[in-house]
Each structure stands twice: as structure tokens, then as C-alpha cells.
Amino acid sequence: MSSRKKTLLKVIILGDSGVGKTSLMQQFVNNKFSHQYKATIGADFLTKEIIIDNNKPVTLQIWDTAGQERFQSLGVAFYRGADCCVLCFDVTNEKSLNNLTSWKDEFLVQSNVSNPQDFPFIIIGNKIDVDDSKKIPSLQKKLHNITHNQLGGLNYPVFETSAKDSINVEAAFEVIAKMALQQEELNAASGGDVNDDYNDAINIHLDGESSGCGC
């Protein structure tokens, strides 16, 4: 990737089924909202070129993944080489909020990023256009609890968006792009984004077959 002139940033969008991942991406990339999106199968791919910071053009390659648990084993194929991961939940669905931690863990296990401790994550709570009565009660408190206690105490940026009314979507992706760019530069500096030895060490699926000692 680093051999190309244009900077490519790979972004992964994760979250429970139906929280609006596809809608967010469509709103960001094509500036449109539709009620007619089908459930994503596997992962969808979209790109957008934007300019960030000091007039730096970057291309975001966004993978919009399927929310259903059954597809999680696919992660290995899609998460590799990611520069930023977006964790989405639905502000009217508490379960989707509670699942953020497991989405993050799943991503780290499958993506083999070289810096799991400070890999850039960002949290998006979607559907803020919905009536307040339907929203998760005392959302801020619960959200704070999750980001500070469960997600490793790191201050991940949080955005509350509406893909439907196009609120905060642009802003969120701008931050995503900046964070991704930092990560990309970090990877480029450390000579490639994937370390092969490290890969093997945590790929749990190889355990049964490898004859040598994994340690």
C-alpha cells in the first residue's frame, strides 16, 4: 500500500445488525438515505476521497460489514490491514450498545493489528433522529461506563449521529480519517502493517494443525 502515491486508508465498520452501518456509509459516501437497504451479507465495499488536515488528499476504503454473529468468522478476510475501526450502536437498542466491547475484542483477535493497545477505534451511536422516548434511558451514563470500564479505559471519540437526517456523519468520518491516517503513518514507519511472526502467534485457528511449538 505504501508504494502508491495516494494514501489509502482502510476503515472497518462494525456493530450489531440493524444499527444502521450501511445507512451511515451511504450517507457519508453518496449523501443519501434510503429505507430500501437489504441486510449486508459478508461485507460491502465503498470508497470516498476526502481532504483532511493540511490539504492532504486521502482515499477512504470503507468495509461495511454484516452485523449478524454468524458472519464474524469472516473477519480475518476483511479486517486485515485496517487503519481504523468504527464501532456502531443504535441509541434505541441497548443490546447493541452492550455488544460494543465484544465487537472490539473480536476485531483485535481477527485483524492482527500490531498495536492492539492503542489501535484507533471510534464509537458511533446512530439513529438520534428517533423520538427520545425510544432511546436508551440514561444513555450517557451507560456509554461512559462502557467506554471507561469495558473498552480499556481509553478515550475513544464518540459521535452521536443520524444517518437519516445526516447529522454528524461528516464530522465523524473526518475524525475517522485523521485517526486512520495516523495509524497508517505508524504502520508505514514500522515497515509494513503486518508482522508475519506475530500473525502466527495469535492465530488461534492454526493451533490444531501446526506441528511445531507455538510459543
Added chain:
Amino acid sequence: MGKKKQEMAQVYNGTSNEFIFGEQGGKGKNLSSFLKNLSLTGSSTLSHSSSARDSVEETNSQIYGSLGYANSTSSLNSSGNLFNPKRPTNTQRTVSVGSGLPHTSTGLGSGFPERMTPVSGGSGGKISPYSSHKQSQPRRSRSMSRYTDLDDDWDADLQEVSSPKKELTKLDTEESSRTSLNAQTSPMLDSLYPDLMLPSGNGVSAASKPPKESLDFEDMQTKMEINKLNLLNSKYAKFRKVLTSDNNINLQDLRKLAWNGIPNELRAVSWLLLLGYLPTNKSRQSSTLKRKRQEYLEGLDSVTIEFHDDPPDNESTTSLSNANRDKMLYHQIKIDVKRTNPTLKLYSYTATQMSLRKILYLWAVRHPASGYVQGINDLCTPFYQIFLNNYIWQLQRKQQLLQRQHKSNNSSTGSLPEDDDMDLYIPGYLASEEEDDPEELKLLQDPQLPQYTLDNFDTSWLSPRITAIIEADTYWCLSRLLENITDNYIHEQPGIIRQVNELRNLISKIDHELIKHFDSEGVEFIQFSFRWMNCLLMRELPIQLIIRMWDTYLSETPLGFNTFHTYVCAAFLIKFSGDLKAKDFQEILLFLQNPPTSRWKEKDVELMLSEAFIWQSLYKNASAHLR
């Protein structure tokens, strides 16, 4: 190794195509040894040894050269298309057909493989029964004028004239007894008006044709339209014969016919038979269906979830634990049903959505190893659609009968005249006299009924009785279908992973250039073809075309949703090979995510199916060696 070489030599030296397409139908020893060797060579290409690849190319060109595939681009790999070239050995007896099908032209049954067997050499050998069934494509006309042959059997041999004729007369009478379609067409029309055939008829039989009058375009169009109807009629008649001629329906015959597409009216009953849900023995059909439908209803009763139209959506706020898996499952199904075929009106009705929810939910709880997986919602829609369509068709027929009875009325008995096509109906759809079905009566009195189609029929008009029947039939057919691809939906989806790998292997044999391009761009097959497998291409093609594809899938043994589908995916990908080779990573993925298929017609799908068929015949036993 020495032995292998010998075998290879055997293949390479063959100057006629008999080695591959000989009397053994491509299943002979020579073919298999050839495939073995080919696959051995093919596997070494994975190591990117250029010399190995060269040898594959060489091999291919030799082999296809010997087949008569005199490909102008010299390498199969570079064109990725088996079908451009002519096959000289066959053309001499092949009346040209299918103008507008540049890919297929001649040879191999105009792109409709007759399962290889009947493709005889140039000597004009016997035509197997297959060939007389295979070209029932309404769009394809024959340029035949020497004899009257109702089935569109353009390359039937003249020696065989007598036998089709016998069958013909039979078909004629049957056909004229049909009431719905044939008002304005004569079954003999195509022989009376040979000019109606597509103007491409300049093959061997052209000489014997009467000189063509110059027809203006409109005239031509009308006549082609008539001709199309005529062919449809003959197709219907053939199915009718298989479905009604015996108390025990011959599945083999049905498969042969259905491979090339099933007429709309007979699709539902044919699918039920092909799936093994409806017994071939007619005396058992009604009772079996009754029992199965009852079983479905009992299954629903045993389920604890309440299928509310709009249940309070508060599980998210109340159930913090995973205690209620059923609720989560239902929630998932609910949100997916809502976004199933969102552009089709039929799926926006609450009644439709309720039916789909029930079907999917019951299937999921009955199959805990896989449970509900996104994409299965897509797979049940073709069934739902064709059963609903069949009900509408039966209603329309019954209304016609009632009207006729009303007109010719007053004479003697008040009983309904018998419907000629009565035994083509799926039993139980129309309410019997004992059954009380006010909704159905209302529909039968609706003057708009003849205009109803899937596009404008509101499923809330259906009675609970028929709703349950359609649901039950859909449920059981979906179950049958999924039985064949269980591996696709269990943990880690090994079936899909295997198919994706097989697809890659296939493409590496068929279109090595494409693989090289994908590799250099970093495109992985899982990135685009996962969905092709998970949803059986339903996201890539319009549903009417999917339904046509399933005619063929259901006629394959074993059912084509597994192995054959992989070959179809290969054919699908290769359709775009030229485009793809000019694109970079991003463009490739964006293109494949939204392939330009919105204007595809049945003939595009049929071409793809026949390509898949040929590749399956060539490579099926070879792929094992690659692992």
C-alpha cells in the same frame, strides 16, 4: 509418470473431438485421464511457475484445438470463453440458430448443453431423446421447413422425422384443448409460415425454403410474437404430457424438460416434484400435502413466540442478559424480513411479511445447528412467489370456468364443467366445497381478477386457509433446498468457504489471466464471492431470473445449489472478465458489488447456465486433484 504421459498423448493426438464428446458423453476413460492430467498441470500453476503455465496454455490450445475450438485468440486463457469458435465437425449438420447469440452460435446445442451425450459427430448420428427436449426456448426459433415438428427441434435428424411426427399429432390435440393461451395461435403455424422464423435461417434447410417475401418490420414482429406464443404453447404441452400422461410422474423426463426452463403456470407443481416434496405417485399427492401442511401448522403452534404484527420492541431495554435467545432470533428475522426485496411491492405488505417471519422462524428453531442466517430470508422468496402466483393462476382459471358456466348456463346440471388442466393444479389450493373460504369467493367475483399479478396482488386478500397452505409449501421447499447446503450456514460457514475456494480454482483453470490480475491487485475471492454463495446470486440478479435459474438448479442431480452453483458463479465472473482486467482493486470490488445485470434477460441467464454446464462437464472430476 510415464503412464501419465501416455495418457496425455492419447488425448493430445486425438484429431477428432471424439475423445471428449464421443459416444460416452464425455465420461469416457480418455476424458477422465485428460482431466487428471490437466488438473495436475493446473495445480502447478499455483506456484506461479511461468513454464508450468505455459504448458497449461499449450495444453489447452492443443486440447481445444483438437476439439475444434479453433480459437482465434489462440489461448483459451486469454479469452476466457469457450464458445466463440466454430466447431467444424458439427456445423455441417447444424442449422444455424440463435441470431443475437454471438457467443454460442453453433455446436453444443446453441449454448444449451444436452448434457453432452447427444452431441454426435459430424456424421449425423442418432439424436438422443434429450435433444428433442432441450430447445424449448421460446426466444429461439428454428429454421425448419421440411417437416412438421412441433417441438422446436432444429437439429433433429431427418431419419427421425417419423417419430416426432407421431408425437406431434398427439401434442396437437392436447394443445388445442388448452383454453388459456392458444386462442389465436395454431400449433401448426411454424410449419405453415416458415418465414416467421428468425431471418437467420440460412443453414442447410434454407435451400429448401420457399423464397422469402419481403416483410415489413411490423409484420415480422407480429409474426415473431405469434411464433413465440406458439413455442410457449408447445413447451407447455410437453410439460403437460409429462405431468399428466401417467399416474406416476417420470421425474427423469421432468428434469430433462425443466433444465431449459419451466412455463410459469406449471412451475410451482414442477418444483414441488423436483424437490421431492410432492410425491410422483398421484394417488398419494393430496394426502401427503395435507399431512405436511398440518405438520407445519402444528409446528407453529409449538413455537412459543408470539407472531405479533408489531410486537413491543422492548427486548433491547428489558433483557440485558442473553436469556431470551428466541426473542433475539425473532428480532433478527423481523428486521431482515422488513428489508427483504424492498423494491418489490409484494414484500411490503404486512401479510407477506408475517408469512415470511413465520416460515423463517419455524425453520430456524427446527434447525438449531445453523439457525437463521441472513440471506436465508432471500432464499425463501422464490418459493413464496411462485406458490402465490400459482394460486392466482388457479383462481383466474376457475373464474373463467364459472363465467363460461354462467353463459352456457341453464342447461341441465349446475355442476362446474371439468377444467382440462385440473390435474396440473397443486392439490388443495382452491377451496373444496366443504371448505368455507369467503375471501376466495370474493376474489372469484372480483372483475379485476384476470388482471392480478404478483405486482398488484395484495396478500391481505388471502384467506387464512390459503395463507397457511402457501406458507407450509414454502416452508417445506425451503427446508428441502437448505438440506442441500447445510454447510453454508453452520458455524464458520465451511460450505461457503469451500465454494469460494473452488471458484478460485476453477477460474485459475478457465481464465488464468484474470487470476493473475486479481492477485496483482490484491483482490481476494472471499471479498466479492462470499455473498454469491450465501445468497445464491440472489443479490446479483433480478428475482425473475433467479427463478429461471432455479428451474435448472432443481433439475440437476444432485440439486444444483451446491456444486453446480459454483460453476454458475464461474460463468458469471467470466462474463465480466474483460472489464475486470482493466480495473484496479477498488474498481473491481465496486464493479462486482453491483454488477451490471439489471438489463439481463432470460437468455443471458440461460447462456450462463449452459456455460456452467460445460465447465462442470469438463472440470467436475478434476477439481479433487487440486486439493
